[in-house]
Amino acid sequence: MKKAIAISSGAAALCLMVTPLLAEPDDDSLVINEELQMVTETEAPDHLEYVNTIYSGWRFRTDETQALQLDDFDNPAMLTVDAAIDAFNTVDGSEGKSCASCHAGPEDFAGLTASMPKVIDGKLVVMEDLLNNHRAKAMGAEPWKWSGQEMQGMVALIGLQSRGMPVDVAIDGEAAPFWEKGKEIYYTRYGQLELSCANCHEDNYGNMIRADHLSQGQINGFPTYRLKQAKLISKHNRFRGCIRDTRAETFAEGSDEFRALELYVQSRGNGLSVETPAVRQ
Amino acid sequence: MKKLLFVAATAAVTALPIHADTVAPTNVAFSDGAVSGSLTGVAGDPAEGRILMNKGSGNCIACHAVSALDDLPFHGEIGPPLDGVADRWSEAELRGIIANAKEMFPETMMPSFYKTTGFVRPGNAYTGKAAEGELDPLLTAQQVEDVVAYLLTLKE
Numbered sequence: 001m002k003k004a005i006a007i008s009s010g011a012a013a014l015c016l017m018v019t020p021l022l023a024e025p026d027d028d029s030l031v032i033n034e035e036l037q038m039v040t041e042t043e044a045p046d047h048l049e050y051v052n053t054i055y056s057g058w059r060f061r062t063d064e065t066q067a068l069q070l071d072d073f074d075n076p077a078m079l080t081v082d083a084a085i086d087a088f089n090t091v092d093g094s095e096g097k098s099c100a101s102c103h104a105g106p107e108d109f110a111g112l113t114a115s116m117p118k119v120i121d122g123k124l125v126v127m128e129d130l131l132n133n134h135r136a137k138a139m140g141a142e143p144w145k146w147s148g149q150e151m152q153g154m155v156a157l158i159g160l161q162s163r164g165m166p167v168d169v170a171i172d173g174e175a176a177p178f179w180e181k182g183k184e185i186y187y188t189r190y191g192q193l194e195l196s197c198a199n200c201h202e203d204n205y206g207n208m209i210r211a212d213h214l215s216q217g218q219i220n221g222f223p224t225y226r227l228k229q230a231k232l233i234s235k236h237n238r239f240r241g242c243i244r245d246t247r248a249e250t251f252a253e254g255s256d257e258f259r260a261l262e263l264y265v266q267s268r269g270n271g272l273s274v275e276t277p278a279v280r281q
Numbered sequence: 282m283k284k285l286l287f288v289a290a291t292a293a294v295t296a297l298p299i300h301a302d303t304v305a306p307t308n309v310a311f312s313d314g315a316v317s318g319s320l321t322g323v324a325g326d327p328a329e330g331r332i333l334m335n336k337g338s339g340n341c342i343a344c345h346a347v348s349a350l351d352d353l354p355f356h357g358e359i360g361p362p363l364d365g366v367a368d369r370w371s372e373a374e375l376r377g378i379i380a381n382a383k384e385m386f387p388e389t390m391m392p393s394f395y396k397t398t399g400f401v402r403p404g405n406a407y408t409g410k411a412a413e414g415e416l417d418p419l420l421t422a423q424q425v426e427d428v429v430a431y432l433l434t435l436k437e
Contacts, residue, residue: 191400195392204358209358248400
């Protein structure tokens with residue numbers, strides 16, 4: 001906000017012209033509940049060719065938005081997470097079982113989100129797939145809608161068990177072909193505006209695009225609670241929005257293209273802390 | 282988003298009728314990134330151009346700061362500020378940059394405003410659905426002339 005006003009003055013505009021350096025993310029440090037120190041900035045993983053340092057999206061948000069993530073009592077995502085705890089213990093489906101019938105508690109899944117997506121039986125699997133497979137096979141229950149609040153609440157509850165752990169997703173071996181496909185999508189300039197993810201989130205992070213302060217488009221905080229929509233947003237929903245805004249035909253949530261893109265984008269965040277559930281404007 | 286669509290729709294309507302001597306998007310002749318003749322034969326209107334710099338199909342200030350448009354909020358930092366742009370570029374060069382900036386700056390992030398082919402998964406405006414039939418350019422030929430006319434007022 002401050003920045004946008006500053007640029008519209010001629011003098012500042014001239015400065016920008018002679019120093020076309022990236023505007024840096026802020027210097028704030030993220031400690032949750034006064035005890036959990038998060039890594040919001042670290043050396044980029046080796047596979048990144050054009051970026052030296054990776055940053056959490058939190059570092060690009062205003063102080064007001066940042067504050068909502070400092071304490072779980074202020075974090076509006078926690079209401080949906082609480083609903084997921086109830087769902088975990090509630091019987092659903094033809095088998096008469098709840099998650100709790102077979103799993104002691106969500107704590108059982110500590111570390112899982114930090115390593116997702118991953119290849120299981122030759123298929124690239126994201127958390128939403130695990131949950132719906134389980135509901136169908138173990139419980140005889142109806143699948144949850146991909147970006148619905150039941151699904152994203154459970155994705156967030158399981159992600160919370162990895163909060164503070166470094167993102168560490170495998171990109172070699174069986175994952176390699178999926179990762180390559182995701183990378184190709186990341187660098188493709190889609191739509192009538194011909195913009196790739198990299199145009200905005202690699203070449204221009206730190207810069208303003210209209211009223212938005214561009215981040216690196218990391219997904220270590222997903223699902224995120226978006227204040228504008230007042231609910232949890234899935235990764236695929238965010239991807240869809242970003243591609244739609246290039247005046248392109250998007251891919252569907254839960255498509256193989258978005259699974260591959262999720263793996264690739266997640267790998268660009270290897271080393272950042274899992275921040276789930278993060279809060280965004 | 283609804284607003285954007287609305288602006289784009291009215292723009293298309295007011296741009297009619299198309300003059301017989303309008304150069305089609307697929308027929309624009311670039312020379313070193315510049316386009317020498319008018320696309321329509323009708324002089325551009327800088328006041329219309331000023332409006333197009335803001336929201337809607339132009340949305341230039343999403344990426345560029347312009348001091349003369351200080352009354353509008355939120356100027357972007359993706360491209361260079363456009364102050365004094367008429368001192369740096371000729372009318373023909375500016376027309377070329379607006380029509381298809383990739384002719385002047387290969388690989389640039391700036392969209393091609395008077396181009397209708399060669400896109401990957403083009404959409405139906407901002408719906409996220411596939412485009413139906415032929416695409417309209419982001420700006421009509423006359424709107425390109427209007428924006429050029431406005432840019433020519435940006436002298437230092």
